[in-house]
Amino acid sequence: MPKLPxxxxxxxxxxxxxxxxxxxxxxxxxxxxxxxxPASLITPDIEAKYVGKIESVTQHDDDMFHATIDYPDFLAAxxxxxxxxxxFGNTSIDHRVRLVKCVxxxxxxxxxxGPNWGIDRWRAHLNVRDRPLVCTAIKPRGETVTHFENxxxxxxxxxxxxxxxxxxxxxxxxxxxxxxxxxxxHAVLNxxxxxxxxxxxxxxxxxxxxxxxxxxxxxxxxxxxxILIAPMLYGYDQxxxxxxxxxxxxxxxxxxxxxxYAHPSHGIDAGICMGTLMRLAGVxxxxxxxxxxxxxxxxxxxxxxxANLRAPMGTLSSTWPTPAGGMQLHQLRDLTEMYGDDTILLxxxxxxxxxxxxxxxxxxxxxxxxxx
Amino acid sequence: MPKLPxxxxxxxxxxxxxxxxxxxxxxxxxxxxxxxxPASLITPDIEAKYVGKIESVTQHDDDMFHATIDYPDFLAAxxxxxxxxxxFGNTSIDHRVRLVKCVxxxxxxxxxxGPNWGIDRWRAHLNVRDRPLVCTAIKPRGETVTHFENxxxxxxxxxxxxxxxxxxxxxxxxxxxxxxxxxxxHAVLNxxxxxxxxxxxxxxxxxxxxxxxxxxxxxxxxxxxxILIAPMLYGYDQxxxxxxxxxxxxxxxxxxxxxxYAHPSHGIDAGICMGTLMRLAGVxxxxxxxxxxxxxxxxxxxxxxxANLRAPMGTLSSTWPTPAGGMQLHQLRDLTEMYGDDTILLxxxxxxxxxxxxxxxxxxxxxxxxxx
Numbered sequence: 001m002p003k004l005p006x007x008x009x010x011x012x013x014x015x016x017x018x019x020x021x022x023x024x025x026x027x028x029x030x031x032x033x034x035x036x037x038p039a040s041l042i043t044p045d046i047e048a049k050y051v052g053k054i055e056s057v058t059q060h061d062d063d064m065f066h067a068t069i070d071y072p073d074f075l076a077a078x079x080x081x082x083x084x085x086x087x088f089g090n091t092s093i094d095h096r097v098r099l100v101k102c103v104x105x106x107x108x109x110x111x112x113x114g115p116n117w118g119i120d121r122w123r124a125h126l127n128v129r130d131r132p133l134v135c136t137a138i139k140p141r142g143e144t145v146t147h148f149e150n151x152x153x154x155x156x157x158x159x160x161x162x163x164x165x166x167x168x169x170x171x172x173x174x175x176x177x178x179x180x181x182x183x184x185x186h187a188v189l190n191x192x193x194x195x196x197x198x199x200x201x202x203x204x205x206x207x208x209x210x211x212x213x214x215x216x217x218x219x220x221x222x223x224x225x226x227i228l229i230a231p232m233l234y235g236y237d238q239x240x241x242x243x244x245x246x247x248x249x250x251x252x253x254x255x256x257x258x259x260x261y262a263h264p265s266h267g268i269d270a271g272i273c274m275g276t277l278m279r280l281a282g283v284x285x286x287x288x289x290x291x292x293x294x295x296x297x298x299x300x301x302x303x304x305x306x307a308n309l310r311a312p313m314g315t316l317s318s319t320w321p322t323p324a325g326g327m328q329l330h331q332l333r334d335l336t337e338m339y340g341d342d343t344i345l346l347x348x349x350x351x352x353x354x355x356x357x358x359x360x361x362x363x364x365x366x367x368x369x370x371x372x
Numbered sequence: 373m374p375k376l377p378x379x380x381x382x383x384x385x386x387x388x389x390x391x392x393x394x395x396x397x398x399x400x401x402x403x404x405x406x407x408x409x410p411a412s413l414i415t416p417d418i419e420a421k422y423v424g425k426i427e428s429v430t431q432h433d434d435d436m437f438h439a440t441i442d443y444p445d446f447l448a449a450x451x452x453x454x455x456x457x458x459x460f461g462n463t464s465i466d467h468r469v470r471l472v473k474c475v476x477x478x479x480x481x482x483x484x485x486g487p488n489w490g491i492d493r494w495r496a497h498l499n500v501r502d503r504p505l506v507c508t509a510i511k512p513r514g515e516t517v518t519h520f521e522n523x524x525x526x527x528x529x530x531x532x533x534x535x536x537x538x539x540x541x542x543x544x545x546x547x548x549x550x551x552x553x554x555x556x557x558h559a560v561l562n563x564x565x566x567x568x569x570x571x572x573x574x575x576x577x578x579x580x581x582x583x584x585x586x587x588x589x590x591x592x593x594x595x596x597x598x599i600l601i602a603p604m605l606y607g608y609d610q611x612x613x614x615x616x617x618x619x620x621x622x623x624x625x626x627x628x629x630x631x632x633y634a635h636p637s638h639g640i641d642a643g644i645c646m647g648t649l650m651r652l653a654g655v656x657x658x659x660x661x662x663x664x665x666x667x668x669x670x671x672x673x674x675x676x677x678x679a680n681l682r683a684p685m686g687t688l689s690s691t692w693p694t695p696a697g698g699m700q701l702h703q704l705r706d707l708t709e710m711y712g713d714d715t716i717l718l719x720x721x722x723x724x725x726x727x728x729x730x731x732x733x734x735x736x737x738x739x740x741x742x743x744x
Binding site for chain 1: 391400404407409410412413414415418419421422426431446447449450451452453454456460461462463464465466467472507511512513514515537538539540542544563578579580581582602604605606607608609612613616626627628629630631632634635636637638639640661667668669697720721722724
């Protein structure tokens with residue numbers, strides 16, 4: 001039986017014109033990401049045990065090469081801060097390099113608990129088996145809590161599944177947060193009594209890191225079952241810590257994530273930073289901006305995010321792909337076909353500006369999504 | 373007397389070909405970063421109070437415009453996670469946009485404590501008044517603790533000011549960390565007794581976020597006075613929290629920061645993300661890769677980092693610009709001329725691979741830097 005690999009395999013896309021330059025850059029990355037010293041200081045023993053191994057450098061396109069580099073997995077220390085540093089730490093500073101693939105090891109995967117709910121447990125909780133879930137957002141910033149409360153109630157009465165705070169609902173005052181949570185949670189629970197359906201309200205948590213505990217305690221005190229939070233504002237590992245310390249359903253907001261993936265020749269492919277890393281962090285639903293919406297992320301990259309969130313990955317539960325960002329109601333059937341049923345469709349503005357009441361618009365939308 | 377501004381002024385660089393497109397994109401940013409709804413849902417009242425105000429859109433170059441947008445400062449909630457979201461949250465996903473300037477308000481600045489030590493208090497502590505400080509790193513990963521201990525001792529005996537862990541010295545085991553801290557701290561204190569000079573050892577802290585407290589307690593238990601930590605692995609605000617809860621000198625490592633600034637047409641200018649934001653986070657020394665080293669950050673951007681770290685900024689102390697990344701010994705005089713004396717010169721590999729002993733090489737280097 002072949003020995004299971006104990007190395008992390010990374011593929012970096014290098015935007016350079018010549019093979020010689022690509023080889024040189026690959027060699028630099030293998031050292032930069034591991035020991036970061038001039039070659040003269042690398043003993044044969046350190047080279048064998050610590051420096052990344054270049055498996056191949058192949059031309060992929062004009063001016064574009066792929067370098068495959070293996071790292072011993074213990075260099076990642078089996079935790080997220082160091083894993084991210086190993087994959088892309090110093091190399092982030094070279095704008096010709098993009099991490100496009102990353103295969104983790106069993107030992108790394110075993111070190112993570114993953115999503116608390118993921119797809120199956122959340123489906124059982126909502127008792128929805130055979131269609132995508134629909135989520136909307138209360139917005140805009142500036143409206144009253146009463147307005148938000150009404151949106152929550154109407155969406156839940158219309159049969160929607162999840163309703164989250166807009167990520168701009170951030171106030172310096174804790175009381176503003178508490179008041180909104182209390183009233184919106186009350187509204188959704190009341191509506192659920194009327195419909196018999198389970199709609200979940202997800203407040204947005206954004207506070208100084210040393211006040212997060214207070215905000216989460218407030219969420220838990222009001223029996224709220226999940227939150228929206230932005231991993232790039234806190235680091236992936238803070239999200240993992242919250243997931244491991246609570247049984248909350250965690251939806252990640254993509255604020256600032258574009259720094260990682262938006263430029264096609266630099267950064268980290270969205271399949272990794274919005275897929276693999278979010279799932280390791282215990283995110284139950286990863287919100288990403290869909291192709292063809294307000295942002296121009298390629299369709300293939302959206303597919304990679306969804307694939308990485310749901311592909312087998314040790315014992316980790318799957319994460320809900322949650323496309324968002326300017327999706328229109330008439331696109332939903334096509335999107336469902338592309339992403340499959342195990343998807344949360346996040347429709348904000350398009351639902352709120354519908355000519356009908358939010359309740360009726362939601363009702364009509366949910367009806368469209370029902371399996372034939 | 374004119375009313376002090378209560379808006380944050382941002383300048384975004386837009387890489388688009390036509391004025392009409394630039395105007396459209398600026399309008400989209402002003403909404404995206406604040407209320408994120410279709411225009412039909414924005415009432416005049418919400419527009420007046422919450423939506424970003426476009427001050428100007430001007431052509432800066434072929435295919436490049438600058439859009440100046442003002443945001444009411446209360447939208448930043450006076451804390452770092454929301455400030456970052458306001459400046460660049462969703463807009464990060466548009467690869468044509470780069471935040472190139474950001475002027476904060478007095479209320480924002482008053483909300484931050486800033487660096488614990490900064491330049492003046494650290495100079496007094498080290499008793500070095502009239503030259504740049506010199507820092508090196510113990511490396512490479514894979515060497516023994518005895519080797520590291522010797523490097524610390526020799527650098528301190530040679531008259532160096534600060535010696536930090538390489539940021540690759542991360543092990544899954546806490547004991548490995550504790551052993552290194554104990555022995556390196558002991559080595560530096562012993563050397564200080566011999567020299568009468570104060571050299572400071574800065575261990576690198578990189579652990580799961582829920583174990584950071586344990587690692588910091590270990591640092592404090594050994595009377596270590598500062599740490600190296602990578603803000604991008606934890607979010608800026610975690611660094612602020614550590615600075616506010618301890619009296620540690622905090623040196624920031626640039627791991628993953630390139631995701632923000634490395635691409636010239638996307639992200640956040642290094643002057644802001646390595647300068648302004650690091651200082652708000654309470655970083656005492658911001659390490660950034662120097663121009664002309666292993667990475668190709670433009671010289672002008674390095675100058676902006678240094679300027680933002682030291683310019684007047686409310687009551688916040690100045691932060692030490694700490695250029696690094698392949699600096700050679702023969703460049704030091706020129707670099708000092710460019711950056712000025714209030715700089716930490718971080719020289720790793722070049723010092724370690726010097727033909728002389730580390731003690732002698734350090735001694736020679738310190739001698740060169742002495743004021744004439």
